[in-house]
Amino acid sequence: RADNDLMFPEVAGAVGPFNLNSKEAALFEQSHTQLGTPRLLAIPEPSSDNEKKKVGRKKQKHKMSQEPGDDGDDRTREHPFIVTEPGELARGKKNGLDYLFDLYEQCARFLDEVQQMSKERGEKCPVKVTNQVFRHAKLKGASYINKPKMRHYVHCYALHCLDLQQSNHLRKLYKDRRENVGAWRQACYLPLVEMARQNGWDIEGVFNRNEKLRIWYVPTKLRQLCHTEKSKDSDSCSYE
Amino acid sequence: RADNDLMFPEVAGAVGPFNLNSKEAALFEQSHTQLGTPRLLAIPEPSSDNEKKKVGRKKQKHKMSQEPGDDGDDRTREHPFIVTEPGELARGKKNGLDYLFDLYEQCARFLDEVQQMSKERGEKCPVKVTNQVFRHAKLKGASYINKPKMRHYVHCYALHCLDLQQSNHLRKLYKDRRENVGAWRQACYLPLVEMARQNGWDIEGVFNRNEKLRIWYVPTKLRQLCHTEKSKDSDSCSYE
DNA sequence: AACCCGGGCGACCATCGGACGCTGGTGCC
DNA sequence: GGCACCAGCGTCCGATGGTCGCCCGGGTT
Numbered sequence: 001r002a003d004n005d006l007m008f009p010e011v012a013g014a015v016g017p018f019n020l021n022s023k024e025a026a027l028f029e030q031s032h033t034q035l036g037t038p039r040l041l042a043i044p045e046p047s048s049d050n051e052k053k054k055v056g057r058k059k060q061k062h063k064m065s066q067e068p069g070d071d072g073d074d075r076t077r078e079h080p081f082i083v084t085e086p087g088e089l090a091r092g093k094k095n096g097l098d099y100l101f102d103l104y105e106q107c108a109r110f111l112d113e114v115q116q117m118s119k120e121r122g123e124k125c126p127v128k129v130t131n132q133v134f135r136h137a138k139l140k141g142a143s144y145i146n147k148p149k150m151r152h153y154v155h156c157y158a159l160h161c162l163d164l165q166q167s168n169h170l171r172k173l174y175k176d177r178r179e180n181v182g183a184w185r186q187a188c189y190l191p192l193v194e195m196a197r198q199n200g201w202d203i204e205g206v207f208n209r210n211e212k213l214r215i216w217y218v219p220t221k222l223r224q225l226c227h228t229e230k231s232k233d234s235d236s237c238s239y240e
Numbered sequence: 241r242a243d244n245d246l247m248f249p250e251v252a253g254a255v256g257p258f259n260l261n262s263k264e265a266a267l268f269e270q271s272h273t274q275l276g277t278p279r280l281l282a283i284p285e286p287s288s289d290n291e292k293k294k295v296g297r298k299k300q301k302h303k304m305s306q307e308p309g310d311d312g313d314d315r316t317r318e319h320p321f322i323v324t325e326p327g328e329l330a331r332g333k334k335n336g337l338d339y340l341f342d343l344y345e346q347c348a349r350f351l352d353e354v355q356q357m358s359k360e361r362g363e364k365c366p367v368k369v370t371n372q373v374f375r376h377a378k379l380k381g382a383s384y385i386n387k388p389k390m391r392h393y394v395h396c397y398a399l400h401c402l403d404l405q406q407s408n409h410l411r412k413l414y415k416d417r418r419e420n421v422g423a424w425r426q427a428c429y430l431p432l433v434e435m436a437r438q439n440g441w442d443i444e445g446v447f448n449r450n451e452k453l454r455i456w457y458v459p460t461k462l463r464q465l466c467h468t469e470k471s472k473d474s475d476s477c478s479y480e
Numbered sequence: 481a482a483c484c485c486g487g488g489c490g491a492c493c494a495t496c497g498g499a500c501g502c503t504g505g506t507g508c509c
Numbered sequence: 510g511g512c513a514c515c516a517g518c519g520t521c522c523g524a525t526g527g528t529c530g531c532c533c534g535g536g537t538t
Contacts (some may be wrong), residue, residue: 508513
């Protein structure tokens with residue numbers, strides 16, 4: 001039959017079910033490039049996992065089979081973030097904000113790779129940091145990157161990209177006040193809402209116009225804040 | 241607690257679960273504007289349903305409760321398309337290609353509306369014709385628009401947008417040869433692949449550069465064809 | 481050592497983009 | 510009227526964007 005979309009006989013067979021996208025066949029992933037450690041993890045503030053790098057030990061499965069006397073270093077969970085000022089190294093079992101922001105740059109790099117690959121394979125080419133990118137990052141060994149975390153702090157990174165000055169001030173302020181990360185994170189919204197106001201409330205546009213931000217989805221909460229602020233604005237002056 | 245993302249007390253309550261997006265609350269939809277019939281359905285070639293417009297009768301449910309002697313006019317399925325040349329009205333219980341292409345323009349209009357609405361509500365604003373747009377079209381009474389159909393013929397519409405001349409020629413050719421719609425549809429791929437070749441195989445870019453096409457996803461089949469043709473190109477000259 | 485605070489991220493969910501193939505409309509004989 | 514063709518579109522499916530809250534790490538007492 002000629003239909004069922006199998007046109008171009010020479011093509012049909014060759015192209016058919018050949019999308020490695022969704023599983024990213026380990027073949028392609030394991031190899032070389034090693035983005036994770038040499039350049040990237042080294043740059044910012046690796047209080048995280050390369051303190052001693054006891055390499056991968058067995059993954060403890062809920063209190064079972066844990067050598068006694070060895071409380072290991074194969075941490076599963078990343079150390080929590082604390083508010084640090086720019087250039088400051090986090091003390092103790094914590095990670096600083098420079099490290100947090102570097103994670104976003106790493107993701108951008110992983111996105112680049114995914115884009116390159118999908119172009120070579122003739123697949124849909126992602127424009128944003130998608131699930132596929134997180135999966136790719138994991139396969140490349142960047143297990144410290146995960147979706148919920150990255151999405152959680154996107155707007156903090158946004159402020160960092162859009163107004164480094166103000167972002168740095170806020171970090172210093174919240175550090176000196178000994179506020180926790182959650183409080184700092186919340187505080188990052190306000191300056192962004194102000195920026196949106198100055199850009200006709202087009203927060204989407206604000207993101208898209210910035211080279212580094214373009215690849216990140218605007219967080220729902222930020223969009224909502226902009227929306228309600230806009231409404232309050234136009235409420236309070238009853239003309240127009 | 242201050243976290244759990246409920247910051248800005250005055251905002252939290254007001255904004256919370258107020259996304260009408262996914263159901264499009266009939267309230268907002270039923271009303272006015274009536275895109276469907278007056279301007280749009282009237283323009284092209286409504287061999288479709290307004291021949292007599294016996295308004296909505298009961299939807300027959302698989303041979304049950306059908307007034308005898310009344311084999312009604314409440315057609316469920318649209319009349320199939322036939323290959324028509326530009327300006328030609330389809331004869332009999334068929335629809336012509338001008339009508340098909342108009343459906344795409346209607347979708348663009350529905351997308352506009354959805355974008356307007358989502359901007360007003362501070363929701364994510366779709367850039368492409370998404371499920372939401374099809375749902376909106378249906379709610380607005382354009383029941384003759386549906387996703388599988390529109391996706392099926394996207395590349396035909398693409399040719400129509402990108403090279404009207406060639407599209408028209410192809411239509412005439414296939415009409416004169418008395419080819420069926422499926423054959424014409426298949427034939428539409430080739431000129432597009434050629435266009436992609438002339439644009440560095442960037443079919444995505446070809447779509448995005450065209451005002452009307454930008455809102456449509458590049459069909460998988462077309463992307464795959466471009467990919468395999470590209471491979472054949474570079475195979476056949478062994479240098480580089 | 482025990483406790484409690486805070487936040488990392490596993491895992492879930494609604495919805496998405498995408499596709500297949502059944503159903504039945506349609507024209508021909 | 511009956512049949513064979515073929516295409517419309519209901520309906521499914523894997524994967525996506527987005528989120529919640531459990532679990533436990535870590536600092537404090």
